[in-house]
Amino acid sequence: MKDDEGLCQLSPLNDSHEALGGKLAPFAGWMMPVQYTSMISEHEAVRKDVGVFDISHMGQFFISGPQAKPFLNIITTNNVFKLKEGGGQYSMILNEEGGVIDDLILYRTGKEEYLLVVNASKVKEVSKWIRSQMVEDVFIDDRSAMMAGMAVQGPRSPEVFSRLFLGRTLPARNGVEQFDYEGDALIVCRTGYTGEDGFELFCRKENARYYFENFVNGGVKPCGLGARDSLRLEVGYPLNGSDLLPDRTPLEAGLGFFVDFDKGPFVGEDELRKQKLHGLKYRLTAIQYDGKGAPPRAGYEVCNLEEKKVSELTSGVLSPSLKIGIGLAYMPEAYRSIGTELLINVRGRYFAAKVVKKPFYKG
Amino acid sequence: MSLLTDFFYTTDHEWVKIDGEVATVGITNHAQEELTDIVFVELPEVGTNYTSGDPCAVVESVKVASDIYTPVSGEIVEVNDQLTDEPALINTDPHGEGWIFKLKLSAIEEIDHLMKSEAYKEFTGS
Structure with missing residues (x-):
């Protein structure tokens, strides 16, 4: 059983969660904090102030090479040719029937370098799927197991970022930036899953506690998956596995805005065009x-x-x-x-x- | 029969307070700490008869709905209507204003199967 506690992975932030009194529960094969003190107060902290979530369970795929752009344009629904260096776009990976395998954010970190941030429950499936679609001159580096992540969310997020990383400001909305900090190569993305301003920070897992505890000690409220769920639902963001399913298309999910029919062929396109023609x-x-x-x-x-x-x-x-x-x-x-x-x-x-x-x- | 005015506890974290032949039931402080943020309470109907162990109310936090089992058998004689508007009373005063329902005991000897305060403390490890 996947959700058996005994077989779950521990987050690199597990010791911090336990020290903070987090209530841990299995989620997508990981033991993750559902809440620390109160879901409602964690929810409110993000809406009015600032909170931090452990998102180390999410997956990171680095995709590069001369053919990376056309390759990603075929396996995702949004238009990768419109993605500028340092930018990010919400997108989906579909199966041949047009159903959703995963929703994700695709960042362009360099001229021929991209980062896919995918849902924890889909890391293996996405990895298998993109490898099955591989073409020449594309390189895939799955760093999910080596990286930790945390999402700082709420109106005070920009201030929290600049206080820890002196002299730095956040990238623009949906943007991504890589920078070195005390020997660690960090990735910061101005995105989130709460409807508030904020950023996601990815680092080597050995260093995760330093950042997380720095945020918490600086007054950022630790928040669990419970608050994350109520926050995302209030702004209508779908959750893969619940609202997004392999037998439902992005059009049925109301995510047509993130499907570009003019960008050239992509996986699942035929079925989506049929639905467009015949109605949902x-x-x-x-x-x-x-x-x-x-x-x-x-x-x-x-x-x-x-x-x-x-x-x-x-x-x-x-x-x-x-x-x-x-x-x-x-x-x-x-x-x-x-x-x-x-x-x-x-x-x-x-x-x-x-x-x-x-x-x-x-x- | 002597008048009992004491709290008894179940392994499901309900408390019972006996006052003559009427039992008041709620959930313990330990239970509300585990649930946190009570946002809804479904109350039983006055006049309904329950056997001990029957689910007869539901306490809901943001994340979960938890059945409340009556620790003793009897007929519901009163419910705490205040919880409809202020479910969080269970969080702020679980053993007082946060009571859930009262029932008229039909088998008072059932309380012999319940834990006293010391035993419950040991049970929850607090």
């Missing part, structure tokens, strides 16, 4: 409670007003910022226009909800 049977839709109710959770039935199941939630949470239930579900055409009234079935009790526009939370 299902589409990932934002649903919000009308009032108070039991927290919506993944797997709960989404019903029409006759209490008949029409879908189920792929994600759900009682939004700490909005104090109301929010969730996502793949909805059939008849039930996805804004304002459509629905019921969420929580253990046989039905709570009134409506289709709303994403994001649920606007800063």
Whole structure:
């Protein structure tokens, strides 16, 4: 069993988590902190101040060579030719049927050098997949096992960065920068998964505690995966494995903006063009409670007003910022226009909800 | 029969306070510390009969929904409606204002199977 605690990897930051009283739980084959003190206060710290997440479980693939650009343009959905040096783009890797293998951020770190940051649960699958698609003059270096990462998120993030790395400022939004710091080659990306300003810092795993503890001792609140999940859902970001699936396409997931049909051929393109032509049977839709109710959770039935199941939630949470239930579900055409009234079935009790526009939370 | 006004505890981290033939039930401080951030409580209905061990309420944190099992059998005579608007009372005062329901005991001898404060402390290792 993958999620068996005994077989889980420990994060390079594990000792820090234990010292801080983090509640650890298995996630994607890793023991990761779900929370330290309170998910709600961790959530609020990121919205109003600044927090830090351990993201050492995520994967880093360095892809380089004269053919790297056309190769990546074929295996991802966004247009790699538009990516300037020092820039980053949200993108996806699809299977031949147009389903999502993983969503990721692709950074261009040099003229012919790229960095793919992928989800922890997909490191092996992505590695296998991109190697199966390999062409000549492309080099793949999977450094996932050697690197640690942390995401500093919240309005005070730029200040936190400049305080540790004196004289440095963050790259522009979505941008990436590599720099040496006391003998370590660091990578900093101005991205995140919370809807707030912030950065992700990747370093050699031996040095991870130095940075993490420096942030925490400087007043950055350590935050767990629980807050990370409620933060991302409030701004409508999908979670792979829950909202993104191998039998759902980016168009169905509402991520058409990150698919470029004019960039030349790419894996999964045929199926996506068919869907574009014939219309989408299902589409990932934002649903919000009308009032108070039991927290919506993944797997709960989404019903029409006759209490008949029409879908189920792929994600759900009682939004700490909005104090109301929010969730996502793949909805059939008849039930996805804004304002459509629905019921969420929580253990046989039905709570009134409506289709709303994403994001649920606007800063 | 002597009047018991003492707290008893279960291995599921509920507490019971006996007052004559009425038992008040809540979750322990240890339980609320583990759950943190209670955001919703589903209360039982007054008048319903439960056997000890039956799930009869749900306490939800941001991340999980936890069933609350009644430690003793009986009929629900009162529920803490204040929790509907202020579920966090369970966090701030788990053994007081954060009580969940009261039931009229149908088998008082069941409390013999529950832990007293010392035993519960040992059980939670605190």
